[in-house]
Amino acid sequence: QVQLQESGPGLVKPSETLSLTCTVSGGSVTSGTYYWSWIRQPPGKGLEWIGYIYDSGNTNYNPSLKSRVTISVDTSKNQFSLKLNSVTAADTAVYYCASRMLFRGYFEYWGQGTLVTVSS
Amino acid sequence: EIVLTQSPGTLSLSPGERATLSCRASQGISSSYLAWYQQRPGQAPRLLVYGASRRATGIPDRFSGSGSGTDFILTISRLEPEDFVVYYCQQYGNSPYTFGQGTKLEIK
Numbered sequence: 001q002v003q004l005q006e007s008g009p010g011l012v013k014p015s016e017t018l019s020l021t022c023t024v025s026g027g028s029v030t031s032g033t034y035y036w037s038w039i040r041q042p043p044g045k046g047l048e049w050i051g052y053i054y055d056s057g058n059t060n061y062n063p064s065l066k067s068r069v070t071i072s073v074d075t076s077k078n079q080f081s082l083k084l085n086s087v088t089a090a091d092t093a094v095y096y097c098a099s100r101m102l103f104r105g106y107f108e109y110w111g112q113g114t115l116v117t118v119s120s
Numbered sequence: 121e122i123v124l125t126q127s128p129g130t131l132s133l134s135p136g137e138r139a140t141l142s143c144r145a146s147q148g149i150s151s152s153y154l155a156w157y158q159q160r161p162g163q164a165p166r167l168l169v170y171g172a173s174r175r176a177t178g179i180p181d182r183f184s185g186s187g188s189g190t191d192f193i194l195t196i197s198r199l200e201p202e203d204f205v206v207y208y209c210q211q212y213g214n215s216p217y218t219f220g221q222g223t224k225l226e227i228k
Contacts, residue, residue: 064216107155
């Protein structure tokens with residue numbers, strides 16, 4: 001069973017870049033069986049899909065964030081990462097990494113989530 | 121983008137009662153690519169139902185999903201105290217994947 005764990009700074013200054021990493025266990029980021037996603041949830045609000053990466057380099061991003069987002073994979077560490085640049089207070093949220101299997105679009109496995117606050 | 125509208129926003133019921141949660145899509149969802157999640161406070165969402173009506177592994181049979189096209193329902197047949205949390209629907213038929221705004225189930 002896949003297990004996911006987010007890590008990264010909990011506080012980011014406005015206009016800077018938010019960087020998070022998701023460490024994968026119980027599966028390989030290069031397997032081609034899974035799509036590796038990021039999803040966020042502002043405090044007290046609903047869920048927003050940010051994007052995914054699969055097959056080590058193919059990506060799909062939410063158009064609402066596409067100009068600011070990069071998702072990448074580090075095969076040597078079995079991790080995938082999120083970078084969101086030019087952040088504002090509106091990017092304050094709990095960020096989850098999650099996985100879905102090939103040919104399935106629902107998210108079976110989730111990390112515990114990490115709160116990132118954008119503030120000076 | 122497909123917009124999902126969940127209703128009601130809050131549902132007040134008692135343990136043992138039946139809950140009916142609705143999710144309506146702004147356009148038809150292909151092949152019933154609709155999932156339901158449960159989220160407890162401070163936790164990640166947990167997959168309950170996928171393909172509109174298929175229960176995920178380990179989910180009690182009091183949870184059931186139905187619907188197609190633009191209208192979907194999550195039914196909880198006999199509410200247990202631990203069921204009084206928030207539920208989200210999600211469509212995965214079209215990119216970007218989108219979620220409903222959630223229904224909060226509260227104890228009456």
